[in-house]
Amino acid sequence: MTSDSTAPTGTPDAPRFRALLPEPAADVDLAAAYAYPSGLEGPWLRANMVASADGGAWGPSGRTAELSSPPDRALMSVLRAHADVVLAGAATARIEGYRPVRPREVWGGLRAGRTATPPLALVTRTLDVHPDVLEKAPPEAPTIVFTTESAPADRRRAAAASGAEVVVAGADSVRPEEVLAGLAERGLVRVLTEGGPHLLAEFAAAGLLDELCLTLSPRLLGPAAARIVAGAAPSHTQDLRLAAVLESEDSLFVRYRRAFDRTAG
């Protein structure tokens, strides 16, 4: 996903969302619509992804900027406000220029009782991430780096010395289950993954995806871009149920949940 900077929801310039499902409504309160289930006792993995109308996951620039829009960025901001942690693959962090999440005044009370921003959690074998991602995170919400035993030891030490929490969660490949367990140990259960397609494929294949927030962008991209789930993870099918559909500025915002929720609501 791209930057979450846009006119904040609730301001006069903020994008307006109308609900199509489950009940039509003229003006949707995004924060209320996208609350996580209450009383979670374990991890809840929500993915936020954007696709073109023909299913492409990135634009001609190799980034998601061409697919995004002010409403998409407004939603991204609300989803980050709700999340305990933002989880991404290192390629997304590199290509999309990730930095530690910045606090937004408009989040209001959404982060009451939690750190002002959700920490980033990155999955990587190379530990090739921008130094600011490690060094500029606030001390109360350090970046968490999930990596492998096979990762270069000097880079692991350097990341830890930069203030990141470095967690070894697999021999040659980070195991998705260990990521969610490691986050839950830190009290981070409302997990928001922003991809990319390779990381999402691995969590989906492990049966760990609870919810998919999918922006359908009104553009065709042709066959060059991958889909939002891609890579070499074993092919996996999962039944989803349609929880909600919103519309804003010709984009559709579709929310799916696993067909058999672990919690009601």
Ligand SMILES: NC(=O)c1ccc[n+]([C@@H]2O[C@H](COP(=O)([O-])OP(=O)(O)OC[C@H]3O[C@@H](n4cnc5c(N)ncnc54)[C@H](OP(=O)(O)O)[C@@H]3O)[C@@H](O)[C@H]2O)c1
């Ligand atoms: N449409 C959307 O919503 C969306 C969302 C995000 C990104 N994107 C686009 O997707 C593209 C990037 O896609 P991607 O799928 O290659 O990115 P990705 O899933 O974010 O990153 C892949 C990288 O994550 C690390 N990784 C993933 N699984 C791992 C594992 N099990 N163990 C250790 N490391 C692991 C590796 O990093 P190292 O290379 O550091 O080892 C790997 O190269 C970009 O063009 C971006 O703009 C689209």
